[in-house]
Amino acid sequence: MSRAPLPYSSKILELFRNPKNLGKMEDATVCAIAGSPACGDMIAFYLKINEDEVIEKATFESYGCAANIATASITTEMVKGKKLEDAWKISWKKVADEVGGLPTVKFHCGILSVGAVRRAIREFYKKKDEKPSWLQDELTIEEKHALEEEELARVLSKKLAKVLSKKTGGK
Numbered sequence: 001m002s003r004a005p006l007p008y009s010s011k012i013l014e015l016f017r018n019p020k021n022l023g024k025m026e027d028a029t030v031c032a033i034a035g036s037p038a039c040g041d042m043i044a045f046y047l048k049i050n051e052d053e054v055i056e057k058a059t060f061e062s063y064g065c066a067a068n069i070a071t072a073s074i075t076t077e078m079v080k081g082k083k084l085e086d087a088w089k090i091s092w093k094k095v096a097d098e099v100g101g102l103p104t105v106k107f108h109c110g111i112l113s114v115g116a117v118r119r120a121i122r123e124f125y126k127k128k129d130e131k132p133s134w135l136q137d138e139l140t141i142e143e144k145h146a147l148e149e150e151e152l153a154r155v156l157s158k159k160l161a162k163v164l165s166k167k168t169g170g171k
């Protein structure tokens with residue numbers, strides 16, 4: 001059985017082939033992860049933030065699919081040069097628009113990117129022991145989604161471990 005290729009925009013394909021700002025940042029101010037290595041859909045975001053709370057540099061590492069790489073790449077471009085308050089307001093829908101739209105089954109890939117950025121911003125203020133008024137207490141949709149996905153991956157990997165241990169007789 002063959003599968004039809006996903007209707008990716010040309011922008012997604014371009015960013016997948018030539019992602020911008022890919023790689024670990026050694027001198028990052030803050031780093032955050034979203035997703036789970038158990039299912040492979042994991043993303044790490046690194047932000048270099050200056051004294052004026054402006055993002056000077058953003059990079060990412062992705063273990064996800066083409067849409068995950070493309071949305072993460074565009075997100076680094078979108079947050080670069082922005083004040084944290086403005087970077088915080090970038091929603092997954094804006095990211096999806098920026099890459100020319102996402103197939104429905106790939107929405108979560110873009111959501112994970114924004115979830116990771118928001119976690120990094122929260123982490124920045126946690127380290128400073130500060131909380132600006134615009135930083136809401138309640139988790140945003142993107143952060144909730146990342147949590148749900150991590151929980152699902154945890155449950156699935158537990159089940160898989162059980163099945164494998166039955167097959168191998170617990171060896």
Ligand code: FES
Binds near residue numbers: 042064065066068109
């Ligand atoms: Fe999960 Fe894209 S990151 S399918």
